[in-house]
Every structure is written in structure tokens, then in C-alpha cells.
Amino acid sequence: MTLSAKPRVLVLFGGRSSEHAVSCVTAAGVLEAIDRSKYEVVPVGIAKNGQWSLVSLDPSQWSLRSTVLPEVPVSPESVVLATASDGGAAQELVATATERMPRSLGAVDVVLPLLHGPFGEDGTLQGMLEMADIRYVGAGVLASAVGMDKHYMKVVFASAGLSVGPYEVLTDREWSRNRSGCLERAGKLEFPVFVKPARAGSSMGISRAASPAELEAAVETARQFDPKVIVEAGITGREIEVAVLQGRGLDEPRTSLPGEVAVQPGEHEWYDFEAKYVDGAAAELSCPADLPPDVTDRVRALAAHAFDALGTEGLARVDFFYTPAGELIINEINTMPGFTPISMYPQMWAKSGLTYTELIDELIELALERKTGLR
Ligand SMILES: Nc1ncnc2c1ncn2[C@@H]1O[C@H](COP(=O)(O)OP(=O)(O)O)[C@@H](O)[C@H]1O
Numbered sequence: 519m520t521l522s523a524k525p526r527v528l529v530l531f532g533g534r535s536s537e538h539a540v541s542c543v544t545a546a547g548v549l550e551a552i553d554r555s556k557y558e559v560v561p562v563g564i565a566k567n568g569q570w571s572l573v574s575l576d577p578s579q580w581s582l583r584s585t586v587l588p589e590v591p592v593s594p595e596s597v598v599l600a601t602a603s604d605g606g607a608a609q610e611l612v613a614t615a616t617e618r619m620p621r622s623l624g625a626v627d628v629v630l631p632l633l634h635g636p637f638g639e640d641g642t643l644q645g646m647l648e649m650a651d652i653r654y655v656g657a658g659v660l661a662s663a664v665g666m667d668k669h670y671m672k673v674v675f676a677s678a679g680l681s682v683g684p685y686e687v688l689t690d691r692e693w694s695r696n697r698s699g700c701l702e703r704a705g706k707l708e709f710p711v712f713v714k715p716a717r718a719g720s721s722m723g724i725s726r727a728a729s730p731a732e733l734e735a736a737v738e739t740a741r742q743f744d745p746k747v748i749v750e751a752g753i754t755g756r757e758i759e760v761a762v763l764q765g766r767g768l769d770e771p772r773t774s775l776p777g778e779v780a781v782q783p784g785e786h787e788w789y790d791f792e793a794k795y796v797d798g799a800a801a802e803l804s805c806p807a808d809l810p811p812d813v814t815d816r817v818r819a820l821a822a823h824a825f826d827a828l829g830t831e832g833l834a835r836v837d838f839f840y841t842p843a844g845e846l847i848i849n850e851i852n853t854m855p856g857f858t859p860i861s862m863y864p865q866m867w868a869k870s871g872l873t874y875t876e877l878i879d880e881l882i883e884l885a886l887e888r889k890t891g892l893r
């Protein structure tokens with residue numbers, strides 16, 4: 519273990535995905551709120567080119583104070599995680615620079631990855647941490663990878679008995695070899711349809727196609743983000759979300775009160791990128807959602823079931839459509855949901871009795887408590 523009594527927490531943020539700046543803003547919130555009397559914080563940023571380096575602990579450096587988006591700079595000194603030289607349980611952080619001897623920055627007890635999207639939320643980073651035998655917050659390799667892929671998450675959800683809407687998957691190979699066949703297959707879905715990159719987030723690359731004539735252009739748009747595309751039949755319903763937190767020890771997952779995202783009638787027909795990040799008035803987030811008590815209970819139970827269906831650890835936000843017929847259709851699971859203090863996930867916990875600081879604490883404790891290796 520470390521020499522200091524406090525666990526050393528490596529807060530990891532930035533990253534190679536298009537959600538780099540969002541990740542920095544999350545880090546600002548976490549660095550501000552994390553209990554420094556309990557944990558020693560080691561801030562490590564991943565630059566857009568993939569370089570890891572030790573960065574400022576000052577939250578204001580990463581917040582959205584000005585119009586300039588925060589970004590992790592490239593540094594003359596990189597850091598890497600290495601197996602501790604004393605063979606102990608903790609891993610060591612090592613700084614390296616050209617023409618200098620590597621120097622140890624001490625042991626790390628747990629990693630808190632605040633990364634969204636590919637190369638952060640999709641199991642790749644998690645695999646790296648598993649290889650290094652280091653504890654980390656959040657879902658493992660499989661749950662992260664399945665939760666990132668809108669196709670495979672539906673396969674798993676459906677086999678676990680959850681309701682998923684009708685969909686078609688268009689792989690790169692099928693699209694390249696038989697485009698008309700793809701269009702014919704997707705064209706049989708009930709319109710409008712939602713055309714999405716299979717592995718993206720923040721509504722990026724998603725379009726709503728009102729008729730088969732709009733399908734081809736929508737698929738090309740999605741393919742700019744991912745060669746694998748999913749086409750889904752549009753579902754009419756309210757968007758209801760639940761925050762899930764792993765239980766302690768052998769306990770069941772804990773669920774928050776459900777929240778609702780209501781896109782205001784007007785410019786946005788659905789919860790697109792602009793409505794999420796640009797046009798603040800476009801969507802109203804509320805918690806608890808105004809639902810009959812039995813529906814609240816049902817959606818919370820379904821969210822916990824979805825969490826377990828993937829073998830998720832740590833945290834996840836599970837999103838549903840609540841249809842006029844009273845059906846709850848699952849839309850997606852996010853294993854690293856938006857996590858700034860004003861994001862839906864922390865807000866739903868705040869309304870359910872857990873503050874942002876307590877939530878961060880709970881996530882770190884869960885990660886420290888869990889075993890490395892197969893579990
Ligand atoms: N099948 C669907 N029917 C109706 N609306 C949808 C459907 N799929 C997505 N949407 C709308 O698009 C938004 C973004 O889609 P989503 O699958 O959640 O992508 P992301 O992972 O980028 O958040 C949803 O919040 C919802 O407003």
C-alpha cells in the first residue's frame with residue numbers, strides 16, 4: 519500500500535474522443551468536490567493526441583469560465599502506470615521525458631476515469647487497467663464495450679426480457695457490398711426512423727429520417743462517426759431516466775428517483791446535440807418525473823435489471839421511453855453518463871438524498887472494495 523494513510527486517487531480526464539472538453543468540465547466539478555481530507559488526488563490528463571501527463575489540480579483551469587473550451591495540453595513529460603517495484607498491491611505512476619531518468623510519482627490505489635466515448639468508456643481503457651491489475655471506478659471491459667454499442671446492448675437487453683424497439687443494423691461490409699439491400703431492409707421499419715452511429719454519444723451523427731427517401735443521406739451522416747450504423751423505428755413516448763449505483767458488497771444495485779427529459783416543442787423535435795449542449799431552453803430536465811407510483815417502481819426495477827444484464831459495476835444511467843400505452847421501452851445504458859455537477863446523473867442522486875461529494879466518495883469506495891482480476 520501507499521505510505522500515506524489516504525488512498526491516492528488518479529483522476530483521469532480529457533481523452534481522444536470528441537467529448538474531450540466535456541470530460542475536462544467534469545474533472546473541474548470532481549476536483550472541486552472530492553473530499554481531500556479522505557483522498558489524495560493525482561490529476562492526470564490525456565491530451566487529444568493520447569499523451570498522458572500530470573496536470574493542474576486547480577479546478578478553475580478545467581472549468582467553462584470563458585468561451586474557450588478547456589483542453590489538456592501536450593507536455594514535455596509523459597506519465598505511465600507501471601507495476602510497483604516493491605511488488606505490492608498498488609501500482610506506481612512513473613514520469614518519463616527524453617534524456618531524463620524516469621522518476622516515480624508514487625503509488626496509485628484507484629483510478630477514477632472521467633472519460634466519455636470511444637477509448638475511455640468503451641472497455642479499451644478498462645482493459646488496460648485490468649492488464650495493470652489496478653482498481654478503477656465504473657464498469658469493466660465487457661459492460662463498457664456492450665454499453666457503448668447500441669446494437670449489442672439491444673441484443674443483451676432483449677435476451678434479459680427487457681422491451682427494445684424494432685431496429686436494423688447496417689455493417690460496413692453490408693453497406694459497401696449491397697447498399698440497396700440495406701436500404702430495403704431498413705425501409706421496412708415504421709417511419710420516422712432514427713439513424714445512429716452504433717458507437718457514439720451526445721447525439722452526434724444521429725438523424726431522424728421521416729421517409730425512406732431520407733434514409734441514404736442519414737446513413738452516410740452516421741457513417742462519418744462509425745462504420746457500423748443502427749436504424750431504429752421512432753418511438754413515441756416520454757424520455758425517462760434512472761441513475762443506478764452498484765450496491766455495497768453483495769447488495770442489489772441502488773436506483774435513484776426517475777428523471778425526465780422533456781424537449782420543448784419548437785425548434786427541436788428530439789433531444790439532439792443542440793438541445794443537449796447549445797440551446798439551454800430547448801429541453802427541460804426534471805426529477806422526480808411526474809409518474810404514477812407503480813410506474814416509478816417499475817422503471818426503477820427495470821433500470822436495475824438492465825444494469826445487471828450487462829454485469830455493470832459502479833454506475834450507469836439507464837434511459838427509457840414511456841409510451842402512451844404505458845409501456846417502458848429501453849433506449850440505452852450509459853456506463854459513464856454526463857457527470858458534471860449539473861448533469862442528470864448527479865442531479866438525480868441529489869434529489870434522491872446523495873450529494874455530489876457523497877456520490878464521488880461512494881464510487882471510490884466501491885472501486886477500492888472490489889477485487890481486481892476475474893470477479
Ligand atoms: N428510437 C427512437 N425513437 C424516438 N426518439 C429517439 C429514438 N432514438 C433516439 N431518439 C431521440 O434521440 C436522442 C438521442 O438518442 P440516443 O440513442 O440516446 O443517443 P446518444 O447515445 O447520443 O444519447 C434521444 O434522447 C431521443 O430524443
Ligand SMILES: [Mg+2]
Binds near residue numbers: 850
Ligand atoms: Mg442518449
